[in-house]
Amino acid sequence: MSEDRRLEVLRAIVQDFVSTSEPVGSKALLERHKLGVSAATVRNDMAALEDDGLIAAPHTSAGRIPTDAGYRMFVDKLSEVKPLSRAERTAIRTFLGQSVDLDDVISRTTRLLSSLTGQAAVMQYPSLNTATVRHLELVTMAADKVMLVVILSTGQVEQRVLDLPRPLTVAEGDTLVGALRSAINERSSGLRRPAASTALREWAGELGGGTADGGGAGDGGGIGDPGDHRDVQAALVREIAAVLAEEREERVMLAGTANLARSSNDFPMTIGPVLEALEEHVVLLRLLAQMDGQQIADGVSVRIGAENTVAGLTGTSVVTTSYTAGSVAGLGVLGPTRMDYPTTMAAVRAVARYVTDILNQ
The missing domain is CATH 3.30.390 (Enolase-like; domain 1)
Incomplete structure (x- = not known):
């Protein structure tokens, strides 16, 4: 039972930190969440989570923030990726359905993903080399x-x-x-x-x-x-x-890098290396190709912090999945580790499904 309770405490810390960007203390947890235990118990659970490397103190305050391992635990324990609302699904279908050609589909998809998640979005063009x-x-x-x-x-x-x-x-x-x-x-x-x-x-x-x-x-x-x-x-x-x-170069499209600039305080050192890495298309292609990592619901891959081996991106999280349009290609979003993972994963999954339907009509 204590393990389940500690997981609830970790989930509450992640949710509060993602929402407020402020370190979370035991008093705030008790005020915002119905944990059903005493303040002393919450403090003990937080101490155990810190010993396990799942949360850490950014400075000498009572508050704690999730570590990369804490985010990983949180994502791995998601029972399912929550579905988008009917209104959100209708909006996605309508917006993408207005596309006039493949370039327009790619452009609309990246802009839509960036808007839905508040992150940078990237999408790979279907491979010409494997198309029929x-x-x-x-x-x-x-x-x-x-x-x-x-x-x-x-x-x-x-x-x-x-x-x-x-x-x-x-x-x-x-x-x-x-x-x-x-x-x-x-x-x-x-x-x-x-x-x-x-x-x-x-x-x-x-x-x-x-x-x-x-x-x-x-x-x-x-x-x-x-x-x-x-x-x-x-x-x-x-x-x-x-x-x-003729061999054709693989192409990708990127949108929403301004969102990263607005989250610059979330990056450990500086946002510069992140933006420099994203300028290289080979880096973006590598990100979308590395879907053999942590697979969550419905083929959505989440790589957190140091799980990203690309130089400059070890302070980011990448959520990707694949879509099919004659060949299999990838799409996803990139942002700071302080990310709303359930919502982001749901958006990436839903958009990929609509893109597949539209391109295979």
Whole structure:
């Protein structure tokens, strides 16, 4: 029973400190919480918690504050992540549902998370390297140019102008594009970019005018009359394959760093190293990739203080989860260890679910 009571005392200290940012004393605990014990018992429990390294005295006062271990204990003992209210869920769904494209979804999501939690929010773009091809579209631009539109399973759309090896008349270009359109989709739709690229390169070799390695001519495999611009067909298919084979840099979006500045007193030394770390996208990607740490309810990961191994962020807490949009990517928030963990975890979880639903419609 004493262990349960001490956990209640720890929970009360965490809640009060998060709310007030002031060290919490036994008198304040008794006034604000119905602990059902005497002041002497509360003081004894606080002494035991301090001996266990779960709370500490920031200076020579009667008040105590949670340590990183205390926050960890508090988070680990959460029986469940409290759900958001119906009004909050409706607001999230409405705000994100107004997005017009993927960039808008990412922008709205980070701004929304930052607003809901009062922390800095970060979100990873779905990986282009693991996305599958949903559709390839070709549009004649000029006698020697064709626009390629790549639509991926993540909802991302890429456009690229490709050069033909020689000019064609308008009629020839339209005929070529019309014939190739269904053929390239038949060979690439549903495949990941690298696999789609390989399939198209192999087909380009069959079309003739050079193989994937640039040599040799093929027999058959063409569209329509074998002598009808076979070299242009093969060259265009190889260009499309090259676009799909390109490695793409992972991207992230950050919002709400001003919230960290407003909480600068919560950082042990200075907020400078935190802001410097967040300027590096590789750091942000690493934060979102490290979801193999403490897993709480519904896949929400919470890393507190020194559990963050990234230089400059050992005085912060990071709450992350994943969402799915053709590939798995991460989103979450970062702030001081004096964080409203239940509310933050609920917001991160709820927003990730809505993002997944929206991007997979």
